[in-house]
Amino acid sequence: MNFRLVSSDYSKLIDLFGRVSGTVEPSYRYFQIYYRRGLKFFATDGCLKLEFSSSIPVDPFTGVYSVPIDYARALKSSDEKSFVSFSSEGETIEIKTDSETLSLQKARDDALPAMERKFEFSSRFPLKEFNESLNFVSAASMEGDTVEIFSKGSETILAASAGRLVLLSILEYEPRTDFHFSLQYVTVRHLVKTLELLKTQVLDAGSGISELGLKAGTLLFSICTDETEFPKPPSFLFGETASGVGVQKKAFLSALRKITRLSRRGFSVLMISDGKKLKLFLKAGSLRYECEISAFSGEEFVIQLDPRKLQSALSRINDSLILLLMKKGNLLMVGKKSKMYLLIPLIN
Structure with missing residues (x-):
């Protein structure tokens, strides 16, 4: 050699x-x-x-x-x-x-590395858009979690569940065949960091015998998959979101940064709407802290959330305005342009 x-x-x-x-x-x-x-x-x-x-x-x-x-x-x-x-x-x-x-x-x-090299390629995505979606849905997960990639009609869905958060991103590129892959969180983060380095604009995805195949120019990725299956996303995630009330992402992130300085990792806080204002509220021992996010002319609600996970997810939504709306016992937070969704159950 x-x-x-x-x-x-x-x-x-x-x-x-x-x-x-x-x-x-x-x-x-x-x-x-x-x-x-x-x-x-x-x-x-x-x-x-x-x-x-x-x-x-x-x-x-x-x-x-x-x-x-x-x-x-x-x-x-x-x-x-x-x-x-x-x-x-x-x-x-x-x-x-x-x-x-x-x-x-x-x-x-002596032995060549073992990996699948023959895939039935059925989907093609802009590499940057695919990686931004993968980065978003894995933003709140941790080691031991999985990230799902599956077909739904004429769309490809990327999704993950992280505690009380469900994150979902829709790619409007129709696959030629149905598929469902469950990927390990740690591997997903390695893949996201790797794809960030590539100048190739197109990414092809396909199915092997037991692995997901991705091809970007002269690079071939073979990725092992788990047998777990993500619950079927509720149909309202794919419906109209025009009725949502908009809140500036910048205001969300500013309030979340402040409250994470006061809360320990893993601590939950409340997000509350009284129909006029949107606030974050923290109670820990003798500490009580309240922070107004913005004026809010939507419905009243209360949700419990991990502020660090929400901050991590929201920072990756490629929209300046986040829409909030109620859907069947859940708060739905939507980046409409990027088709990125956060689903959080309401506290009754």
């Missing part, structure tokens, strides 16, 4: 692999190099798998060379026009710049 990368491309690859593997499980913080109908690079977090097909010409070689990402990161250079060279001999791989050499012994294995 013998090839070289422009330093700027090397830096982009290392950043990409670092986001795929994440930091939750250090044993996955490496990338692999192998030959399979051309030069390939691979990284994983144990569930999310990425294979990059490089166009760099290289003679066929056998085996797989593994390189710890944190070691490889040390060779990143600010000189974008320089080169990083890779060579191998037996079980040793050597990575060189003009002034540095990283040599790793016993870095070679």
